[in-house]
Amino acid sequence: MRAALTRNTSTLRARRLLLSVLVAATSGCGIFDRIKPGPHDTVASYHDDYALRIEYPEVKTCSTAPSLAAQQTMEPMTLEDPSKIPALELSLDEAIRLAVQQSPVLRSIGGAIVTAPQTVSTIYDPALAHANPFSGTEAALSAFDAQWTQQLFWNTVDQPQNANFGGGIVGAFTPRVSQQTQATFNSSLSKQTAQGASFALRHVINYVDSNNPIRQFPSDYVGYLEAEWRQPLLQGSGTTFNRIAGPNSSIGQYNGVLIARVNEDVALADFESAVINLVADVELAYWELVVGYRILEANVKGRDAALQTFQYQQVRLEAGAGRSDEEAQAQSQYYQFRAQVEQALGGVTGLYAREQRLRYLIGLAATDGRLIKPTTEPTDVRVVFDWQSALGQALDRRVEVRRQRFNLQRREMELTAARLNRRPTLDFLGQYRWRGLGDDLLGDGDNGQLDNLYDSITSGDYQEWQAGLEFAMPVGLRAASVAVAHARLNLQRERALLAETELKVSHDLSDAGRQIALTYQLVETNFDRYQADLRQVDVLRRRYKDGTDNINFLLQAQRQVVASESEFYRALSNYNIAIRDFHRQKGSLLAYNQVQLSEGQWAAGALRDAYDVGRCLTPRLQPEEVCMPRPLTSGPFNPSAPQASMFSDEGMIYESDLPLAE
The missing domain is CATH 1.10.287 (Helix Hairpins)
Structure with a gap:
């Protein structure tokens, strides 16, 4: 019994000791805090007083109408008499015109321009979608641009050889050293087509200056001119797939021209929605300002009537014909109406607050010494x-319906691309090469046929060609099949969202x-x-x-x-x-x-290019016999x-x- 009690007491003390150690380790005064500072710890750190301080950014700002309006704001009005303030007469049409023309930012009542500026819509959003280097139309078209690459390298070789050509004693011979000066030049021009084919033209030159005794020329130029054609026959072939997914796309990745075009249309729909919200907010603020004037006028008439009643009751009381309680009731109502007038004038929902909301939407200063007076009844x-x-x-x-239809159209194209991508890779590859060898790169010499490289290549004496097929297929096509299922589910989801959108509308x-x-x-x-x-x-x-x-x-x-x-x-x-x-x-x-809503003016060079290209376009004699891809849209919409x-x-x-x- 005593031994058990002793063991329990020891266990309890151990637990208390462990708890005290943990508390000391987690508290402000830990073990490391008890260590005395060394001689280097007394030196102030650059990191402490400079790297962690809050600084003000140095940026270039432009003087714009909104910035000038912010800087020129006067002291806010609170309880001033509106009849003594100069009026700024404004109709509803003028207010909407100012709102849509004053600023590139599409304002909104209670907007998040200060707290979340990244969510605010601007007039630059459609252009940003077009100029996006990852998902824009120009970025998708750039995959079909011709690519020109060049490489030029020099290097030297100074390598001893493990060879004894003289037959002497192994330990006494001097090794032969292979010394070379080399240069390599590669130049290629490649082009991707909408059908999936790729064409390439390559030119390669290798220069070698060597001390090898068996060479005919100490230095020579070896090179070739090569043409290549690679044509996908299954996966990656056809204009339909390449317009949707883009060339050299991986499974499930769709960044083609048509997808980029739909992304721009969605961005335009978002911009139109922001403009609609702006116009709706301006009209709401305008009518609220109108009713603000009316409510203030009603309260002023009530205050004046209450004042007359109060003054009349005072006269009766002084004449001995009135009662003090009635005089107090009239006085109380007068002050009640006076408080309502003050609230209708400077309150949160008062006249000046309503007027300031309209001022923000149309881009005016919060206070400029004038008071907006609506003229539209x-x-x-x-x-x-x-x-x-x-x-x-x-x-x-x-x-919202048109935007959802564009999303549905994108999902339809993605399903088409996923189905076309669920095929093995089978490419036809053809190459033709003209080779040459020359003592010099250019010029006439005394070496006859191999005098210079380009004469050797253009003579056509050394030609090579290659043709064949390349086949690759993951067994089961699992990833491509999953991509088809994923695209089909996305399509069904967008169709359900479109139906629900129409129901909500x-x-x-x-x-x-x-x-x-x-x-x-x-x-x-x-x-x-x-x-x-x-x-x-x-x-x-x-x-x-x-x-x-x-x-x-x-x-x-x-x-x-x-x-x-x-x-x-x-x-x-x-x-x-x-x-x-x-x-x-x-x-x-x-x-x-x-x-x-209209698009901004194009650059002069773009307009000229479009005009020149349009002069070369002529109507087809039999357009019904021309096979064309299905258009994305049914025509312009205003x-x-x-x-x-x-x-x-x-x-x-x-x-x-x-x-x-x-």
Whole structure:
């Protein structure tokens, strides 16, 4: 019993000792911290005070309109009287035009330009996709460019030989030394074709200057001119495969011209989507600024009415005809409306905040001493869309649908390339070579037939040729079969995504159509409510002044009229935003706001080259007999083209993609 207790106590002490060692090792005062510094540890390190410090980058910046606007921003406005600030009158069309022309960056409300600038869209994105050195069209076309390579090397040889030509004593002979001066020149020109074939023309020259006694010339030039043709017969053959996957592509890698073209179309669709978002944000900010003015005006009228009531109650109280509690109620309501005016002016959702959001979208300074005043009145007439026409346009014109169709087209081409790649490698190889030997490289000498190298080659006396087949096949073609299965699954996935995209588009369009009907009805309802509250205020004000009613009813009516007026203008703004949303879901927002997308001007040299090439192109006499690959697209598409899908009728306005007329 005692022995067991002793062992347990020893074990417990050992565990405590181990725990203390671990704590000491993991704490700030470890074993190495107890070691005294050596003589070299007292010297300051360059790494400590220089390499780890935070520095400011030195870059070249350009003076642009956004940078000047940022530098010229004045002190922000908070509670200044808007009527005393110079007005900058701005229509909705002008705001959209400024937004799409002011900056190469496509701005957005609440954008991530500061926190995540790599996610922001710019006008350079389509050009970047085209100029991408890995996946762009020019990069894919560069695989078919002719390649010219040259090599020129010199070297010397100074090598003793293990040979005794004199037959003397082995230990006493002097070894013969082989000494040579050599030079090698290689030049080749190769070209890859769209059918998969490769052609090459090579020229090789070898120069040797040697002390070998059995040579006819101390120095000579040996070389040849060679032509080669390699034609794939199975894997890698045909224009279809090479246009999709590119020449010399590996299994599962598709970087051909057609794939690069689709990548550029996807980049254009992304750019168009960013422009649509910008236009939608500008219109949203514009109508919010309009309603901001209206809400401020309603609160100002409520404040003035409350002030009149308060002053009237003060006069009655001084005359002994009023009550102090009623005077306090009127004063409280006055300060309540005053706080609402201040909030509507400088609050987070106030007039100045709304105006600043619009300023950012159109590229103006946050504050420049002027106040934007919208001049475009919101639409208050009923707008009805033809549903079947709108649904057909949404499923055909929405940029998200077109983008997904391009992704589907890419997957279809990848499956075609994967199937064509599931074949053995069988190449035909043909070579023809003209050889030569000469004492000199060029010139006339006294050595007859082998006087110079090029005379020997061009004489055609020494010719060689080679023709044959090369075959290679991984047994089972496992990797190629997996690539086919992978491409087939990708195709099925993109088809499912396209169907789901079209379903979501129809639901979004349905929601937008419902919002148009709802918001217009709310406009009428809130207008009737506003008019009723105005009549109520007039009646209660007369009754209060006549002394036949309590002040509470008048104060409540004043609050109600301000609330109903604000709700009416909010409903009117929401109605115009609902019309914008319907055009956005229908794919016609750019046409609705008259925004055109076009490619920038080409370089002068490119235009001249295209003109010269076009002069050499003539229509075929029988184009129906020409076999051509299936085109990628069905023709040009203009997302800004108007769509005449509506008609007018008595009592209603059926709208096209042109701006609404009140």
